[in-house]
Amino acid sequence: TQLLEQSPQFLSIQEGENLTVYCNSSSVFSSLQWYRQEPGEGPVLLVTVVTGGEVKKLKRLTFQFGDARKDSSLHITAAQPGDTGLYLCAGYRAGNNRKLIWGLGTSLAVNP
């Protein structure tokens, strides 16, 4: 059983569409991170959210941390082909800063 469940697993959309991907858990996390991994590359950190209810924006990407710090979402507005990649969420469970927990990722394809 994954501690961090990501959905959907796969997503294929057309350029210009909006989308939301989710990262859910039954556990409380002290922080959650979102990474994007492009083919043939290692993951790159996009954002870290720390406070329950926090919303962070990175250009067309909006990240939200749930009030209870058990879930997070990533919303992309007007997706572009350059957004294609694997989106991974990862977090430190409350009370345990020693191990980063990873979700399996959402594979996003944005078609021109």
Add this chain to the structure above:
Amino acid sequence: KAGVTQTPRYLIKTRGQQVTLSCSPISGHRSVSWYQQTPGQGLQFLFEYFSETQRNKGNFPGRFSGRQFSNSRSEMNVSTLELGDSALYLCASSSGDRTNTGELFFGEGSRLTVL
């Protein structure tokens, strides 16, 4: 600053052989973590080294081992290779401070194929 460097990028081995992968972290970073990534299992944590000591370990068999040198460079070794060891092996560098927001900086990975 220079990023995380992993070598080799690609390699092909046969069952029963062994392999050594290398990782040079970002200058000043003392922590190096290793991950195995496969399509079905996602990112699986292998181990973390900090100041030449293994600080954390995942649930992999003893065939997987690692070490870290005084300059923070790290190597991981897989002995008696199995077909299931085919994967992308990622190295991640970090400051190693035990904060709850510790960011990982990944290398491009070493793609291992076992035939």
